[in-house]
Amino acid sequence: MLRVRNFFDKMNSADLIELIRRLMECPAAPYHEFAVRSAIESIAQEHGLCHGFDRFGNLIIKTGTIGRPIVLAAHMDHPGFVIKDRLDATSWSAEFLGGVPDKYFVPGIPLRIFPNSIACRLGAILDPERRVYKIEIGSEVKEASFAVWDLPCFTVRDSLILGRACDDLIGVAAALATLIELKRRDVTQQVYAVFTRAEEVGFGGAIAAAKHRIIPDDSFVISLETSRELPPVTIGQGVIVRIGDKASVFDSAGTRYLTEISSKLLAANSGFQFQKALMSGGTCEATAYQEYGYTSAALCVALGNYHNCSSEKIDEEFVHQHDVETMVSLLVEASIEFSNFSYWTNKLRVRLDELSLQTEPRLIV
Secondary structure (H helix, E strand, C coil), X not given: CCCCCCHHHCCCHHHXXXXXXXXXXXXXXXXXXXXXXXXXXXXXXXXXXXXXXXXXXXXXXXXXXXXXXXXXEEECCCCEEEEEEXXXXXXXXXXXXXXXXXXXXXCCCEEEEECCCEEEEXXXXXXXXXXXXEEEECCCCCCCCEEEECCCCCEEECCEEEECCHHHHHHHHHHHHHHHHHHHCCCCEXXXXXXXXXXXXXXXXXXXXXXXXXXXXXXXXXXXXXXXXXXXXCCCCCEEEEEECCCCECCHHHHHHHHHXXXXXXXXXXXXXXXXXXXXXXXXXXXXXXXXXXXXXXXXXXXXXXXXXXXXXXXXXXXXXXXXXXXXXXXXXXXXXXXXXXXXXXXXXXXXXXXXXXXXXXXXX
16 A cells, blocks of 8 residues: 655755746746756756766756656756847847747836846837848847846745746756655666757757657656646546547556546645646647657646736746645655556556456346
8 A cells, every 4th residue: 555755844845946946946948948957967967966967058957766767857947938040239120939929028018138237128020921030129138049028037936936937947846855855765776867948949859759768668757748738637636547649548547547546635634635637738748758768757736927928918827836735745746656567557447357257147148
């Protein structure tokens, strides 16, 4: 039987929030994830986690040495502007990369340009087909690589975590918190975290990792995401076992395993909640890994203001702290119980066999 272990016995809510803050204060855009990657490296070093890079710039962290590998997959980028050319002393052209509808690109919207975090504004569109815009700066800037919406990086208010980029730094934080806790408990199960680049422009880092077999072939991949809040899921009602996304339905046995562990946690702990749904608001990395032959499943938390799009304007994304905590609790428990994968996934067959013993004699004619 499952002995429920409370993740927050060791890493409490304040520790998790601090981890999230450190990540969300880092600006990023597709192909410009270096600040996030540096923060992850620092956190890994602080906790003695083995880490390294592949040749595509994806960051890979590992704990444990025994058993079939679990891979926790999350991405480091967020929609943003990638600088193309200098137009004059105080303006640059920039291509927007990521899924944000055209109506939100209102000239004058505040932006922040990096690497020096200088305030600027969105100017006129220069190339509608390629979504290239003018970026206007109040003074001369000699170096520019990318720009992001000028929104607060991180705030906690009424148990909501708000900021410019919950997607997918919440997934990154959940994976890191899981590995930290597994290492603290000396869990020997082999668990990787793969933090990928350029997800927002077509799963760049994930496809590269999958195509070139950066992770072991027999890995069980669990994609960790924030996903647009759509019925029947609700923000604040716990982690979501994601049956599939806009493009795919995920591995049946893997999804069943995560559901069984969630159900046992729910039965033993009144503070635990989970939801289960096909989240069709977008496509996640589980689809990419699955298409390249990996057994894949997914977890997510419900996201407000997906890609910074409120009903009327660009605004902070937000998730509920409880949903993140339950995601980490589930990941820790699923990792510890993974050697019993067959037991958990065969429970349905056992129930069906028991039903058959009751019904089959009455079917014989």
